[in-house]
Amino acid sequence: MTHTRVEFISRSPEDTQTFGKRMGQMAKANDIFLLTGPLGAGKTCLTQGIVWGLGCHEYARSPTFIIATIYQGRLPIYHLDLFRIESSLELLDIGVEEYLEGEGVCIIEWADRTNDLFPLDSIKINLEHTRNRTHRKITIIAPDTSSGNLLRDLVSGF
Structure with a gap:
């Protein structure tokens, strides 16, 4: 599978x-956003948007202490925070498949804590601090599908 970065x-x-x-606004059912980056990089800020x-x-x-929060928008939104997760088995124990296979949009902070459970067509987003304390470098890697093309258009218009 090829990707757009x-x-x-x-x-x-x-x-x-x-x-x-x-x-x-562009998200569709079954989209999975995997957010990574250090503390304070803006993962929750991006999630809010x-x-x-x-x-x-x-x-x-x-949702650090409760692992998952569900919001209702035009689609169900599953917001997971894996900061306190130590293994893929822990995620399976809490039923992560329900969220990954649900009809909504899944947003997973600290997704790098366990990479082996997520579909290959997930949209990966890394946020990094820069030298300017308010600026963040955001890198998005998406499959070369409509998601990759839409994200390229989105970034060029931002």
Whole structure:
């Protein structure tokens, strides 16, 4: 499977939320967003935007202690935080398949904690700190399908 890779610099948390909102507006059932990056890089900020773009008006918070939060927008939104997960077996024990195979959109923070359970056509998003403390480098890797083409258009228009 070939992939599209796009990068851009977000200049503020609001920029990151706006970009996420556009992604949410484009999201379709069964999309899986795998978010990675260090603490404070903007994973939850991007998630807030995606949730808003999917038509949910709640303020998404990182579900670190409860692992999963479900929001309702134009599609169900499954927000998972794997920060405290130590193995794939733990994820299987909590029923991660329900979220991955559901009819909604799945947003997984700290997805690099366990990579072996996620479909190959998932959209990978890495957020990194830059030298400017408010800027973030966002790298997106998506399959060369309609998702890859839409993301390329989205980034070029941002």
